[in-house]
Amino acid sequence: MENKIVLKFGGSSVESIEKMQQIVQKIIRKKEKYQQIVVVVSAMGKTTNQLLDLAKQASKSPSKREMDMLISTGEQVSISLLTMILNEQGQPAIALTGFQAGIKTAGLHTKNKILDIDTSKIEKHLDSGKVVVVAGFQGFNEDGDITTLGRGGSDTTAVAIAAKLKCPAEIYTDVEGIYGVDPRLYPYAKKLDVISYEEMKEMAFLGAKVMEPRSIEIGQKYGVVIYVSSSLTENGGTYIKEYKKVEEKSITGLSISEKVMMVTIKNFPNHSSDIAALFILLADNEVNVDMISQTPTENGYINLSFTASADDLDAINEVLGLMGKKYHDIETVKNINVVKLSVVGSGMRTQSGVAADMFKLFADHNIDFMLVTTSEISISYTIDKKLMKKAVLAISEKFGL
Amino acid sequence: MENKIVLKFGGSSVESIEKMQQIVQKIIRKKEKYQQIVVVVSAMGKTTNQLLDLAKQASKSPSKREMDMLISTGEQVSISLLTMILNEQGQPAIALTGFQAGIKTAGLHTKNKILDIDTSKIEKHLDSGKVVVVAGFQGFNEDGDITTLGRGGSDTTAVAIAAKLKCPAEIYTDVEGIYGVDPRLYPYAKKLDVISYEEMKEMAFLGAKVMEPRSIEIGQKYGVVIYVSSSLTENGGTYIKEYKKVEEKSITGLSISEKVMMVTIKNFPNHSSDIAALFILLADNEVNVDMISQTPTENGYINLSFTASADDLDAINEVLGLMGKKYHDIETVKNINVVKLSVVGSGMRTQSGVAADMFKLFADHNIDFMLVTTSEISISYTIDKKLMKKAVLAISEKFGL
Structure with a gap:
């Protein structure tokens, strides 16, 4: 009999009493194998969105301290009900809020980070x-206020508790595991049995939505073995852990960000102070700029392109309006028919020529890209939305994803 | 400018964002008059019942600790939203859960009592x-568990905070104040400008539902002046306070309990040990027996009648089944077509003859009663449901309620 485990169930796994009853059966089966079980749960189904809607009705800019107090009720409801069902089924259980579980956090309300967990209770x-x-998703700060951890917060809670208890974490979700490429884009996609923290983190940053990079970072820092699987099946999922392959594949995964827009500013002055002013203004307006490229034009200007989240459209329009007033020669083009396609693989570090292989592949398939950026273990391309399927197919086949 | 006030708004006053916006206007107007305002709120509208339904789906007998954790989310949602609206309207505000407000409680989960309030925060x-x-309605116990205060808990929270802050409490509800008799039963009912703690408590115990006796008791103990009024109108409500009338009316109020049943056990042995055994068994089954009478029969037995809440029917059936097995001669009759009618007046203490007046009134109007009990300042009758209107009319007219 093994010692301890942390199990995490997401919102869709606890969206109804019936679903919770299935989860309880799973927990009771796990109890035959593990002496001690911590279960971390999210709010039921769409609860958090419903609470956010109420807040929006109450105020255009709801006070964030009270926003945290409001949305934290979602998990409080789901832990209470799940615990009632466990007790009903004869498995003694107790529900703990983030505060009661000792999850100390700090930072801005609605975006707190876990400082430490007092696991004594x-x-x-x-x-x-x-x-x-x-x-999941909640804690308390030094003023005793209720806080929340932002997107992916329940995963973070689960992995952080596992780190403190020095045990593995199992993340149950609505996908069967981690795939090298989204099966909706490439039907022959292979599920990975194992992926390294580093690759998973890079894929998460680059748009794969299964897990947030924060929880992977904690896992990596404390050596928590994370297992991602579907709560509905007993099929094998994917282990995220420290992992050295004997012979590394050059590319492990491919991820796509669809909510992307590309902005091009033509005839922008070729001075670093003007360029800096533009990006400072974008940052001040909370536009998260991703890929950037600039090319000189024949008349001494530059053409400057960047990508950002399509959600930032309003803020970008605001910035472009201000720029237009200052620089009368510029011409701006916004393109929302683009996607960001990224390939990830820690093998890139040791195997040269991956970029060259990719460029050749794109040329062979007549796939034009607009922007390209590279990191140590990834390459990202901005391409036309229409070319996405063709590119995914070509890459998946070539690299056996 | 006066110093401090506690305002309490019930579930129907905060059932929607629109209603909350009206309440916020009221609070802002009060802020012109009072330097410091504490607002206590209940859960929005039917929220608590919806949460209880979920719990019922989860378990036939939900663990009570988690029940408290579950239903306390109702008030957490309403304080968050109300505070967002106050802040939006330019009135700085902060929401505190029962725990954050320092409300220490003890007792059985779902039925806790306030021990003390650390009002420093x-x-x-x-x-x-x-x-x-x-x-409202919630606190925490010495284990750090979330607790709730049972029926009328938010009133209790408001009056207890007022007691600690040494200030008055205003309870806003969906009635305009306290009436001598329910206006739905007697359309000419007069609203009372003032009523003593003692009379209010007696009326609450006897079935008037405006306020729970617990909060009145705290008000009386700490001399908190309580004002009960409608949240919708600016019409005058009723003050509950220490109050000596120059010339007391013999009867101040009349209250009706409709959820009553009367049980008669015929041919029960006339021994105190058997009678005691019956009432101990009823108590063990959590049947709250109210009025009791016994009369000897010609064959040496007694006929024994008592009333209890109609909600206790299942438990009563259980007890009567056990009794039937032990005493083969008994015959039991359950009557749910009865009401309890009570008249209350602290003047009864000094004015003799109120009981005689009542008996004469009942005789004049051909109103038969089945049971009668008296306390220092009240007389209660069990009568047939069909006679209720006639009795209310006769009493209200005779005593000018």
Whole structure:
């Protein structure tokens, strides 16, 4: 019998009492294998969105401290109900809010980070044989205010508790595991049995939505073995852990960001102070600029292109309006029919020529790209949305994803 | 400018964002008059019932600790939203859960009592000019568990905070104040400008539902002046306070309990040990017996009648089944077509003859009663449901309610 495990179930796994009853059966089966179980859960289904809607009705810019207090009720409801069902089924259990579970956080409300977890209460109840059901996504700050952890917060809660308890974490979600490429884009996609923290983090940053990079970072830092799997099937999922392949594939995964727009500013002055002013203004307007390229024009100007999230359209329009007033010669083009395609593989570090292989592949298939950027273990391209399927197919086949 | 006030708004006053916006206007007007305002709110409209339904789906007998954790989310949602609206309207405000407001409780989960309130956090925020919005109905126990206070808990929270802050409490509800008799039963009913704690408590115990006796008891103990009024109108409500009338009316109020049943056990042994055994068994089954009478029969037995809440029917059936097995001669009759009618007046203490007046009134109007009990300041009758209107009319006219 193994010692401890942290199990995490997302919102769709607990969206109804029926779904919770299935989860409880899974937890009870796990209890035959593990002496001590911590369960971390998200809010039921669409609860968080419903609460956000209420807040929007209450105020155009709701006070963030109260926003955290409001949305944290979602997990408080799901842990209470799941614990009732566990007790009903004869498995002693206790529900703990983020505060009760000792999850200390700091930072801006709605975007807190975990500082530390005082696991003494969790461990006391584990020692008494109870399954401890902890509210994901939430904690408390030094003022005793309720805080939340932002996107992917429940994964972060689960991995952080596992780090403190020195045990593995199993993340149950609505996908069967991590795929080298999204099966909706490439039907023959292979599920990975294992992926390194580094590759998973890079894929998450580049748009793969299965897990947030923050939880992977914590996993990597504390050596928590993370297992990602579907809560519905007993099929094998994917392990995320420290992992050295004997012979590394050059590319492990491919990820796509569809909510992307590309902005091109033609005839922009070729002075670093003007360019800096543009990007400072974008940052001040909370536009998160991703890929950037600039090319000189024949008349001494530059053409400057960058990509950003399509959600930032309003802010970008604001910035471009201000720029137009200052620089009368510029011409701006916004293109929302683009996607960002990224290939990831820690093998790139040791194998030269991956970029060359990619350029050749794109040329062979007549896939034009607009922007390209590289990191140590990834290459990203901005391409026309229409070319996405062709590119995914070509890359997946070539690199056996 | 007066110093401090506690305002309490019930579930129907905060059932929607629109209703909350009206409440916020009321609070802002009050802020012109009072330097420091604490607002206590209940859960929005039917929220608590919806959460109870979910719990019922989760488990036949939900663990009570998690029940408290579940239903306390209702007030957490309403304080968050109300505070967002106050801030939006330019009135700085802060929301505090029962835990954050320092409301220490003890007792059985779902039925906790307030032990003490550490108001330091409330006072800190009041001193900084904020309206402090506190979740009614909830607190925390010595284990750090979330607790709730049972029926009428938000009134209790409001009056207890007022007691600690040494200020009055205003309870806003969906009635305009306290009436001598329910206006739905007697359309000419008069609203009372003032009623003593003692009379209010007696009326509450006897079935008037405007306020729970617990909050009145706290008000009486700490001399909190309580004002009950409608949140919708600016019409005058009713003050509950220490109050000596120059010339007391013999009867101040009349209250009706409709959820009553009367049980008669015929041919029960006339031994105190058997009678005691019956009432111990009823108590063990959590049947709250109210009025009791016994009369000897000609064959040496007694006929024994008592009333209880109609909600206790299942438990009563259980007890009567056990009794039937032990005493083969008994015959039991359950009557759910009865009501309890009570008249209350602290004047009864000094004016003799109120009971005689009542008996004469009942005789004059051919109103038969089945049981009668008296306390120092009240008389209660069990009568047939069909006679209720006639009795209410006769009493209201005779005593000018």
